[in-house]
Amino acid sequence: MADLTTVLGPLKLPNPVLVASGTFGYGEEYGTYIDLNQLGGLVVKGTTLHPRGGNRPPRIVETPAGLLNSVGLQNPGVDAVIREELPKLTGLKCPVIVNIAGSTVGEYAEVAARLNGQPSVAALEINISCPNVEEGGLAFGTDPVMVRDVVQAVREATTLPLICKLSPNVGDIVQIAEAAVEGGAQILSLINTVLGMSIDVQARRPVLANTFGGLSGPAIRPIALRMVWEVYAALRVPIIGMGGITSGQDALEFILAGAGAIAVGSANFVDPRISVRIIRELEAYIESQGLDGLSSLVGAAHP
Amino acid sequence: MLTTVRKNTMLADGIYRLILSAPQVAADAEPGQFVHVQTAPQMSRDPFLRRPLSIHECSPQEGTIALLYEVVGRGTHLLSHLQPGDEVDLLGPLGRGFTLVPGRRPVLVGGGMGLAPLLFLARRLREAGQRPAVLVGFRRGRDVVASEDFAALGCQVEIATEDGSVGFRGVVTTLLEKHLSSEDAVYACGPRPMLSALKDACQQAGAPLQVSLEERMGCGIGACLGCACPTPNGYVRVCTEGPVFWAEEVDLHG
Numbered sequence: 001m002a003d004l005t006t007v008l009g010p011l012k013l014p015n016p017v018l019v020a021s022g023t024f025g026y027g028e029e030y031g032t033y034i035d036l037n038q039l040g041g042l043v044v045k046g047t048t049l050h051p052r053g054g055n056r057p058p059r060i061v062e063t064p065a066g067l068l069n070s071v072g073l074q075n076p077g078v079d080a081v082i083r084e085e086l087p088k089l090t091g092l093k094c095p096v097i098v099n100i101a102g103s104t105v106g107e108y109a110e111v112a113a114r115l116n117g118q119p120s121v122a123a124l125e126i127n128i129s130c131p132n133v134e135e136g137g138l139a140f141g142t143d144p145v146m147v148r149d150v151v152q153a154v155r156e157a158t159t160l161p162l163i164c165k166l167s168p169n170v171g172d173i174v175q176i177a178e179a180a181v182e183g184g185a186q187i188l189s190l191i192n193t194v195l196g197m198s199i200d201v202q203a204r205r206p207v208l209a210n211t212f213g214g215l216s217g218p219a220i221r222p223i224a225l226r227m228v229w230e231v232y233a234a235l236r237v238p239i240i241g242m243g244g245i246t247s248g249q250d251a252l253e254f255i256l257a258g259a260g261a262i263a264v265g266s267a268n269f270v271d272p273r274i275s276v277r278i279i280r281e282l283e284a285y286i287e288s289q290g291l292d293g294l295s296s297l298v299g300a301a302h303p
Numbered sequence: 304m305l306t307t308v309r310k311n312t313m314l315a316d317g318i319y320r321l322i323l324s325a326p327q328v329a330a331d332a333e334p335g336q337f338v339h340v341q342t343a344p345q346m347s348r349d350p351f352l353r354r355p356l357s358i359h360e361c362s363p364q365e366g367t368i369a370l371l372y373e374v375v376g377r378g379t380h381l382l383s384h385l386q387p388g389d390e391v392d393l394l395g396p397l398g399r400g401f402t403l404v405p406g407r408r409p410v411l412v413g414g415g416m417g418l419a420p421l422l423f424l425a426r427r428l429r430e431a432g433q434r435p436a437v438l439v440g441f442r443r444g445r446d447v448v449a450s451e452d453f454a455a456l457g458c459q460v461e462i463a464t465e466d467g468s469v470g471f472r473g474v475v476t477t478l479l480e481k482h483l484s485s486e487d488a489v490y491a492c493g494p495r496p497m498l499s500a501l502k503d504a505c506q507q508a509g510a511p512l513q514v515s516l517e518e519r520m521g522c523g524i525g526a527c528l529g530c531a532c533p534t535p536n537g538y539v540r541v542c543t544e545g546p547v548f549w550a551e552e553v554d555l556h557g
Contacts, residue, residue: 025526029543033524053537060519060529062352067521071528074538217351246348269522270341270353272394 002286003293004279006040008238008260009186010161011123014094015040016294017251017279020242020265021099021125021165022046022071026085027092033272037093038279040261044085046101046127049111051077056209061198066217066244067266068196070210073101078111086120095122097163105146105153112157124160126151126185129167129192141167141192144179151183163240165189166231168223177231188231189240189263191224216266218244225257232258232299246274248281255294256301304328308389309367311382314448317374318416319383320359321391326366328396332358334424335400335515335547338370339523341392342378354378355520355542357420357492358396360452371419371449397523398546401513403428404488409435410510411458412479412501414493415442418449420515424490425458434458436482440475440493444468476500485509492517499555512550516541 004015018041019030026044027036036042054074061068075081081098089096098121102108108126115121128150129141140146151164164185170176177188193214198207206212224243232239241259245251246267254262264275271277286293306325313319328338339353360369374383385391401424409428411421418439428435437453440463447469453460462470463478471478476497479489485508491501492515505512518541521527525543532541533554539545545553 023522023527025528029522029524029526054528054531056533057531057538058519059531060521060527062350062519065349066351069521069527069529071531074528074531218348266351266521269527270348270351272522272524 002283006261013040016261018263020263023265023268030272034276038276039094041095043097046073046099047078047081048101049107061207066219068213070208070213078114090120097123097125099125099127101127108150109153109157112154116158125163125165142170144175147179148183151180151185155184163187167192169195173227174234187238190227191243194220220244228259229257248278255297258299260298305390308385311385321370325368329361329363329366329368332361332396333400334427335420336396336398338393338395342381350378359419361423373416401547407488409433410487410489411435411437412491413439414497417493425456429456438475438478483508502550514550515547
């Protein structure tokens with residue numbers, strides 16, 4: 001039996017296949033399709049200090065090889081998440097990671113502080129890159145000074161392992177990655193969605209009520225792969241790679257580019273069992289190649 | 304799950320009925336529920352998302368379900384090319400269906416492809432000993448489909464067309480207003496403006512109204528929060544809390 005145990009800095013995962021924040025709710029909906037204990041990690045929905053109602057519909061539109069979404073971080077707020085959602089996830093074999101967001105540095109730190117010491121939380125993922133909220137979000141993710149400040153404030157508010165999820169909507173991803181590591185991030189997730197839009201030619205208006213949305217799915221995979229490659233080459237930091245992964249082969253591309261683990265995002269919408277299938281495909285690859293595990297493949301495509 | 308195409312028939316210009324062998328779905332389905340259909344050929348992942356289609360007819364005895372769809376884009380275009388024996392991957396039955404209201408005359412109102420879930424509903428109402436009136440509206444006479452299927456179930460059927468070439472000239476809402484009484488229970492599916500007009504009419508008449516909503520969907524199982532519908536208490540998910548709602552639960556103008 002292949003050993004898929006994965007170590008990302010301070011975080012140990014049973015296997016390298018996580019499910020990405022915002023595509024998996026709090027896991028509940030997928031529990032009827034798969035055994036959540038089989039996942040490498042479950043990253044729950046973006047959580048803010050106060051409840052957020054989310055954006056007006058339409059919030060979602062299919063585009064070539066993917067989709068745009070502008071959900072707008074709809075969530076019940078950190079206190080309700082702690083009270084109502086996290087208790088349902090205790091006892092799960094895979095680590096639960098909470099994605100956190102805010103409109104000010106102080107809000108990020110406060111959410112982190114409230115989640116500190118929660119028994120079911122294995123790590124925090126800082127969302128500095130949501131394109132769908134008016135304030136904060138993307139703005140935090142595009143300025144290296146702000147990235148460092150936000151990560152540092154969260155670092156001071158928690159003892160949990162810290163992941164920073166980066167936006168692709170920047171000029172120099174390596175510069176942003178460096179700032180996140182400087183601020184205290186031990187692991188980087190990349191990439192979040194790519195800002196895009198779609199227009200209804202009958203109505204002659206943008207399809208999404210929010211005008212712009214975040215593009216995800218196979219359409220962004222080459223962009224994501226290139227960014228994982230660049231950041232790994234420059235920093236050799238633990239990376240969770242994501243962006244349009246739909247198969248074990250896609251996952252391997254990210255691993256060879258430098259990702260120690262990967263996350264499945266919008267593909268969960270298409271096939272709620274896909275994460276487990278990708279784990280099986282990785283196991284089959286290891287066996288067919290006569291490997292002990294995947295660690296020797298991380299970044300192996302680099303010269 | 305994988306299902307098998309029994310038949311895929313064009314009923315009118317661009318409108319098809321797809322019959323699938325899907326015993327588990329047929330056994331579990333309630334009227335108003337939907338299935339989430341993969342239209343991409345296997346492995347191609349293009350189009351990326353599934354298509355939510357309400358269950359048009361359901362035969363637990365035969366182990367089949369029927370889906371009614373109009374070709375509007377790439378997904379439905381691919382569906383229209385399916386041949387008997389082809390495999391179709393779907394999730395379902397999903398969502399909350401219609402609640403059968405006892406002791407009131409059922410009036411079923413469908414606008415265009417919105418009539419899709421009403422045939423299965425009409426069958427269940429007949430099995431419960433009720434005799435539904437069915438009012439269906441289409442843009443053109445040549446779009447009229449399924450009216451004979453309702454008639455075959457023993458429903459009283461009235462058709463409205465905007466071009467006046469078949470039945471009543473005008474919209475189906477006007478037809479309902481002629482019929483509606485406080486003794487009725489109304490079940491409707493169609494475009495949002497139609498449902499909104501029905502809501503006003505039913506409120507005035509004091510008749511309970513259930514509406515089946517259409518919305519762009521991502522996952523179809525409640526995780527992505529893409530198919531949000533506004534209510535007085537925040538957003539609900541059309542795929543999970545719906546697609547059928549009591550009219551007063553949702554804001555149909557939003």
